[in-house]
Amino acid sequence: MRYLLSLDAAALDRTGNVECRSLQILAGMIGDRRPDSALFEPSWHHIYAILGWTNLTPLKAEPLHYPATAPERSELARAIFAVVDDAASRAAFAADRDGYAAGFELDADERAALVTLDRDALRERFAINPMLLYQLESRVKSA
Numbered sequence: 069m070r071y072l073l074s075l076d077a078a079a080l081d082r083t084g085n086v087e088c089r090s091l092q093i094l095a096g097m098i099g100d101r102r103p104d105s106a107l108f109e110p111s112w113h114h115i116y117a118i119l120g121w122t123n124l125t126p127l128k129a130e131p132l133h134y135p136a137t138a139p140e141r142s143e144l145a146r147a148i149f150a151v152v153d154d155a156a157s158r159a160a161f162a163a164d165r166d167g168y169a170a171g172f173e174l175d176a177d178e179r180a181a182l183v184t185l186d187r188d189a190l191r192e193r194f195a196i197n198p199m200l201l202y203q204l205e206s207r208v209k210s211a
Contacts, residue, residue: 091119099127134197141194147172147182148196152203161208 073095080086103119110116137145147169150157161168165183174182181189185208190196 098124101127134199135195137197138195141178141196143173144178144182144190144194145196145200147174148190148200148204152200152207158207 073092075085075088075092080088098121101121104122105120107118108115109118151161151168152158157168160171166179169179169182177189178194180186181194185205187201187205190201191198
């Protein structure tokens with residue numbers, strides 16, 4: 069099912085498989101599970117397929133690869149994103165990390181993790197998106 073979801077509109081159009089869109093919708097609804105039965109009926113220019121899912125026991129929830137930022141961490145994420153996105157914020161952070169962090173409503177642990185760029189705490193404890201942390205680190209190094 070993940071493979072079906074990887075096909076974009078251009079790929080479907082290019083290969084003549086626009087009918088696959090309905091399977092993509094189905095894959096989004098039932099999750100990544102194999103069909104319990106399948107029937108393929110070839111014709112002179114198409115292959116018709118019937119797939120059946122009879123066991124719809126809920127799937128075990130997998131942890132998100134990039135979890136959403138918790139609402140209580142939005143101020144921390146805002147402080148990080150400003151450094152990533154805004155040259156003036158980046159300069160302020162480079163000049164005085166403590167002063168920069170004081171401009172946001174952060175608790176003491178969040179402030180300490182930001183000021184020291186404690187990647188493990190920011191990622192694991194405060195669940196900041198790893199890609200945002202990567203961008204933060206690359207911007208701070210280049211500043």
